[in-house]
Amino acid sequence: MVRLAVLVSGGGSNLQALLDAGAAGELGARVALVLADRTCGALDRAAAAGVEYRLLDRCTLREGLSRAVGEALEEQRIDLVALAGWLSILEGDLVSRWEGRMLNIHPALLPKFGGKGMYGHRVHQAVIDSRETESGCTVHVVTSGVDEGPILAQAKVPVHPEDTPETLASRILIQEHRIYPRVVADTARQLPVRHRLS
Ligand code: GRF
Numbered sequence: 369m370v371r372l373a374v375l376v377s378g379g380g381s382n383l384q385a386l387l388d389a390g391a392a393g394e395l396g397a398r399v400a401l402v403l404a405d406r407t408c409g410a411l412d413r414a415a416a417a418g419v420e421y422r423l424l425d426r427c428t429l430r431e432g433l434s435r436a437v438g439e440a441l442e443e444q445r446i447d448l449v450a451l452a453g454w455l456s457i458l459e460g461d462l463v464s465r466w467e468g469r470m471l472n473i474h475p476a477l478l479p480k481f482g483g484k485g486m487y488g489h490r491v492h493q494a495v496i497d498s499r500e501t502e503s504g505c506t507v508h509v510v511t512s513g514v515d516e517g518p519i520l521a522q523a524k525v526p527v528h529p530e531d532t533p534e535t536l537a538s539r540i541l542i543q544e545h546r547i548y549p550r551v552v553a554d555t556a557r558q559l560p561v562r563h564r565l566s
Contacts, residue, residue, distance in 0.1 A: 370397035370556040373446040375437070375454035378488075380410025381541055382452035382473060382548055387417045389549035396556040401444045403437060405456045420444065426456050434459035441466075447559060450552055451510060455487060460512045470510040471555060473548050475540050477522055478506040482515030492533035492540075503527050503536060505544045507551040521551045 372395070374383050383402065389395040402414035402421040414421035424436045433456055441449065451472040463470065474482055476491045481503075486494065495503045504524040511517035523543035527536060 370447045370559060371400040371445055372397040372552065372556070373401040373403060373441055373444065373449045374399055375403050375405075375449065375451045376408060376410035376414075377405050377455040378408050378410060378453040380408065380413040380453065382450075382544055383410050384413050385545035385549055386450060386452065386552060387413065387419070389553070394553060395549055396553045397448060401440065401446060403440055405433060405454065410453070431459075434462045438462045438465065448552070448556055449510075450548070452548070457484070457514065458510070463510055463512050467511070468509060469555075469559070471520070471551065472508055472510050472515070472517070473544055474506045474508065474515050475503075475537065475544065476506065477502070477504045477524065478508060478515055478519060482506075484514050486515065489533035489537065492531075492536040495527060496531055496533065496536065500527050503540060505540050505547065507548055520555070521547050523547050 374386055376383050386395065387399055390399050399419050402419055404411050404423050405426040407423065411421055422440055424433060426433050429436050449466055449470040476482060476495060481491050481494050502524050504522055506519055507521045508519045509517035525539045525543060
């Protein structure tokens, strides 16, 4: 079974979608490790699911965060990594070592509304301010350019004139929970056999 690590910083609704898909046998992978860079609701979800989790505090670790992440992934014999609301920028060496085996979900239709500083409600506010008529979410491969890696899947939603960042975010989250487990399952299926550890 592919061993999946999920990296989180927030409420963890995408983590929950991955846990649920795993429990339903639809993920082709098992969530074997959850890493958080701050105290957050996602850690409670990991604990409730009985999954191994670790808090790697970004304020304490500072420049050592990426290294600590890399060590935890190796230690737990992780095959595939899913960033799910993870907010810290991972250093290039770790990213290149995991190239093709690290995914991210972004709450907009990349390449629009991505990059440094484009996270959380800032993304949705920018979409509303630009009077876009549609937004959505994107799953992509993580590369050294923030939100720039190859796109694997997108889902669209309409933007309504009365939308606030909150209403738009919740409409998009529904689609995130639908596409992320599917892309993880597809990627897990295509991983070279050497990465599939028991
Ligand atoms: C999601 O909108 C995700 O696209 C973004 O951060 C949010 C995380 O939400 N990267 P959750 O913690 O999974 O609920």
